[in-house]
Amino acid sequence: MSQPGSRGATAGLQAQNGAAAASGSPYSNGPVQNALMSSQVSAGQGYDSQLPGSYPHLMPAKSLNPFSGQSNYGGSQGSAQTLNRPPVASNPVPPSLHSGPVPQTPLPASQNPAATPMPSGSFLPGANPPLPLNWQYNYPATGSQTNHFPHVAQPAVSGTTNLTRNQQYVSPGDPSLQTSFIKSGSALPLQNPPLPTSFQPGAPPGPSPAGGPPPVRGLMSQKPPPRVVPPPSFNSSINQEATPQLTNQNPKTSRSVGYAYPSLPPGYQNTAPPSATGMPPSSLNYPSGPQAFTQTPLGANHLNASMSGLSLHPEGLRVVNLLQERNMLPSTPVQPPVPNLHEDIQKLNCNPELFRCTLTSIPQTQALLNKAKLPLGLLLHPFKDLVQLPVVTSSTIVRCRSCRTYINPFVSFLDQRRWKCNLCYRVNDVPEEFMYNPLTRVYGEPHRRPEVQNATIEFMAPSEYMLRPPQPPVYLFVLDVSHNAVETGYLNSVCQSLLDNLDLLPGNTRTKIGFITFDSTVHFYSLQEGLSQPQMLIVSDIEDVFIPMPENLLVNLNESKELVQDLLKTLPQMFTKTLETQSALGPALQAAFKLMSPTGGRMSVFQTQLPTLGVGALKPREEPNQRSSAKEIHLTPSTDFYKKLALDCSGQQVAVDLFLLSGQYSDLASLGCISRYSAGSVYYYPSYHHQHNPVQVQKLQKELQRYLTRKIGFEAVMRIRCTKGLSIHTFHGNFFVRSTDLLSLPNVNPDAGYAVQMSVEESLTDTQLVSFQSALLYTSSKGERRIRVHTLCLPVVSTLNEVFLGADVQAISGLLANMAVDRSVTASLSDARDALVNAVIDSLSAYRSSVLSSQQPGLMVPFSLRLFPLFVLALLKQKSFQTGTNARLDERIFAMCQVKNQPLVHLMLTTHPSLYRVDSLSDEGALNISDRTIPQPPILQLSVEKLSRDGAFLMDAGSVLMLWVGKNCAQNFLSQVLGVQNYASIPQTMTDLPELDTPESARTIAFITWLREQRPFFPILYVIRDESPMKAAFLQNMVEDRTESALSYYEFLLHIQQQVNK
Amino acid sequence: MEAMVFLLSLIDCCALIFLSVYFIITLSDLECDYINARSCCSKLNKWVIPELVGHTIVTVLMLVSLHWFIFLLNLPVATWNIYRFIMVPSGNMGVFDPTEIHNRGQLKSHMKEAMIKLGFYLLCFFMYLYSMILALIND
DSSP: OOOSSOSGGGGTTHHHHHHHHHHTOOOOOOOSSOSSOTHHHHHTTSTTSOOTTOOSSOOOGGGGSTTTTOGGGTTOSSOOOOOOOOTTOOOOOOSSTTOSOOTTOSOSSOOOTTOEEEOGGGGOOOOSOOOOSSOEEESSTTSOOOOOOOOOOOOOOOOSOHHHHHHHHSOSSOHHHHOOBOSTTOOGGGGSOOEEEOOOTTOOSOSOTTSOOOOHHHHTOOSSOOOOOHHHHHHHHHHHHTOHHHHTTOHHHHHHSGGGOOOOOHHHHTTSOGGGGSSOOOTTOTTSOSOOSOOOOTTTTHHHHHHHHHHOOGGGGOEEETTTOOOOSOSSOOOOOOOSOOHHHHHHSOOTTTEEESBSSEESSHHHHHHHTOOOEEEEOTTOOOSOOOEEEOSSOOBOTTTOOBOOTTOEEEETTEEEOTTTOOEEEOOGGGGEETTTTEESOGGGSGGGTOSEEEEEOOGGGOSSSOOOOEEEEEEEOSHHHHHHTHHHHHHHHHHHHGGGSSOOTTOEEEEEEESSSEEEEEOOTTOSSOEEEEEOOOTTOOOSOSSSSEEETTTTHHHHHHHHHHHHHHTTTOOOOOOOHHHHHHHHHHHHTTTOEEEEEEEOSOOOSSTTOOOOOOOGGGTTSSSSOOOSOSOSHHHHHHHHHHHTTEEEEEEEOOSSOOOHHHHTHHHHTTTOOEEEOTTOOTTTOHHHHHHHHHHHHHHHHSOOEEEEEEEEEEOTTEEEEEEESSSEEEETTEEEEEEEOTTOOEEEEEEEOSOOTTOSEEEEEEEEEEEETTSOEEEEEEEEEEEEEOSHHHHHHTBOHHHHHHHHHHHHHHHHHHSOHHHHHHHHHHHHHHHHHHHHHHTOSSOOSSOEEEGGGTTHHHHHHHHHTSTTTOOSSOOOHHHHHHHHHHHHHSOHHHHHHHHSOEEEEOTTOOSTTOEEETTEEEOOOOEEOSSGGGOOTTSEEEEEOSSEEEEEEOTTOOHHHIIIIIOOSSGGGSOSSBOOOOOOSSHHHHHHHHHHHHHHHTSSSOOEEEEEOTTOTTHHHHHHTOTTSOOSSSOOHHHHHHHHHHHHTO | OHHHHHHHHHHHHHHHHHHHHHHHHHHHHHHTTSSOHHHHHHHHHHHHHHHHHHHHHHHHHHHHTTOHHHHHHHHHHHHHHHHHHHTOOTTSSSSSOTTTTTSTTHHHHHHHHHHHHHHHHHHHHHHHHHHHHHHHHHO
8 A cells, every 4th residue: 555656765865865965065057978977067166166257345334225325316226126035034133234213114004904016117217227247137038148248347346325336337348238138128127016015003013124034934824823913014114125216215214224225215105006916926927928027026915915824725624525526626727736835935936837846835754744645746847938037147156055056035144145045054155246136236135136036047157067168059860761661751741841940940050950861771961061962871881880971961050051951852752762671770879879979969860660670679579469458568678778878878968859650569668768868758650651641740740840949958957956854766757867866958848847756854843944946057059058947935834734735636646647657667557557546545544544533424535635536547547557448559658758758737638638618619708818819618527427419529638639529519510610511521530620700610719729839749639520430539538437447436436435444 | 625615705705795895885976976877887787797696606605515504594695686687677777777776765775785785795704704714623
């Protein structure tokens, strides 16, 4: 009765981590390439190295309070900003400097706890051009401008006023370069969100405004204590302090506030209407359009904040009897639970789409975690395409000296000069340069720097983060041209797609491209500039493959574009008459590896059959009559050749993406290793044929289009750090774990997800919050070295009930799926299935025995886990783990690869598809996205009882969309949407909806297009009627129903109940 | 003759002790990030067969020289060594697989195993030493 994956393993890696920490080896996200990692590398990268632009002198003390007395300075400076630090920081009162009373603290009239926002624009003449020092703020990160202008202007700070200092920052150089807010629309300060300030009248005599805020635990809004008052009062006071642009207007008030935080002059406190407080702009509001560097207004609505802690989603406390309440599936997509954190911290927290934890309340001890029987782990989607991503260019990247954590919103500032790492608790100095905030152009506000305001941020890495100059984008295509391959006709599609997208390949002037084809021999193509046509070179010695010429096989795309185009046009015709049926994939891969190893890059391999020649030749292992049994299927690779080669590739920064277009068994279990360990991805098009299977052709084209044009990061490494006491013991995804927490990712793409399992090594009793940080260091296609950092902060809890309340059922199911894939490979499929079922039984019986006081009959589950049995049942019926069907081995293994490599959203959709009724779409509740109206029909349960013969239902199963049309479907739908006369005239295979000029058609198409846009792959739409062959697949996905070999949802619940109540 | 048997076992045992110390050092290097998984595993996998052979030789030697107690003492460890070697999945790169070693606490269990073996070899070492001296005296 244990969960899948070894819980025993959670005893874990304490020794490792401990040792690593003790040795002080800084976790460098160091450049790659070198096998020996870390300590040596990192020595050069951190604080040890002298920061280039460090100020030659310290600021005179006076400049610490630059605004006081500068009345003429007016409102021109800075923007309306709130102090957006969550009150984690404990700011001790600076002893002597400002010891006076705090005149402005009581905001006079605002009894309104919802605060008084301050429309910032009104104060901002916006006179000063932004004058940051070697700083850049690229707003939409997609624009990859990087002025690597050498930072020449060494500020000679005279130190009297901020103003003078600013002026001195203007280097005599090009002013346009100096204004480093690259964001279009300039005038950044004006775009700052309104500033809500707030005041809680009933606040007890809390800490003095500048003074020590209550420790974090006060803010944790634990359940019972209804009043968590001190924080609000603190918020409000801080808030006022942190309105720098106003202070100069009133020197008298600003004087009193601690450390040079200028404060809000009384005259402005109540002026603004509180309209903006309702929805303070979240700093992680990704989809929101171009927005200034978001400052999270703190203290807005703090009464609500404390109330929310009190009420802790009343719904969430509910205990559900699953046997009685059947309709648990919400009609909208399941939302991840919100960690029970103080609102101000939560606002800064990482977006759950990027970074998610299975338990949003971390159990305090391993014993508690074991008791809960739920897996603890993270699911990451670190390189997701983001609409908005703050990018910081700074000569020093502030990191903890001992654990190398990047500074993040959840660190605490002890005072202005020191911050305490939230992962290892070391106290670090704030570097001089970090004292200056380029956004507000205010000195002395390290807590308002973008690094401390965004849980997701990207740094431009300085040269310490490179072991070699950033590599150019290199793309190598390895194409199977054996008879079988030519027969499928895939070359046409691939070459055409490449031709179409040649200019859209991410890259720069250094982009290199090359081609290799292979059958029983390996063919190279010389694309030397000046040749009239590409020259083919054949290497027939596949036992000891060599590169026929040192240069011109990988050529600069810009210089040889015509030759490349030539080649792509002729390639499909070159092999039409080939009779060669053998496939020497192994030697071709070796050759490709040799070709690419000096630079690294991306290798795209197209393969259509089992490799039969040379090294890496494989033998068919599938026995068709044993497909359905869970025993004796070959999920493990048959040779270690591909694994070894993948590790070689990984060492040389080469990633291999495998496109398998095979009708027969091709041993994906073995072939897939080449991608799995080199951080590539696998695409599988079963039975691809250009004539017989046009659906797959379309799918290949669409996915190639995405594949070729999506963002790509080269020579990447990712580190996942977590607060001391927690440790990572298992990794899931496509990469090579090079050392205890360093993932080697030769390429990183926006469609890859990762998961890790964690254990609690040391008790977390002394801490209220834990943080997780993933840092991805990569070279962009523009040749810049960048670091993308995500930080997630979660509360620690001490009771089992709270652990259950915070459970994230989707993340748990996703992690369990990953663990089950491992289990299927190391043990067997039936073991994995048992483990999945046991995971549900164990956790629910733990809940029953430890949390529920009265032993009611039925199957009692916490509200947070109400969908757990359903999702696990769906997993059991998913292609990876199902039994009893005639699933082909390669398809099953592909499904497993997808489980490991997909981000959680897509995984959940493939596991538990969404079912919509689409014959009566209306605009009610529709989304409006850029002039398009997208209807939002409710999600239905996956049960045949929800279907009706007079409707049409769309099932969104991730990689495939199925539109089932009932026999008595309204004529209206048939003619207006499907464009057919009657039910009988729906074609047997219909994969496209006609674009008709009717509102019904427009709605349906808008909805389907919207669904498709949300994912990187292209789901094919099948229109299914009763006699269609696809109907079986449609019904297969009805996970709540009984199938020949699997239980129905109700039966499954009964089985669980029986086990739980035992 | 008997002294020779034990002398041989003693030398063999010394080698095994050094080998397990080497295993422990290399594994702890990996723990501390001084080397990467790939080089660690290739180093260790090289020595898996020598260890297996070395230990099997002693065990067989004891059987041949009819030292039942020592033979039975060695048998479980020898069996484990062989079992571990045989049970390596076809796709793995040896007993130590760089892609797996950081997963599911494998590193820790390898470490534990090396520690236990070191203790066992030390015990054997003194036993052989004692037996050898005894044999020499008896001669």
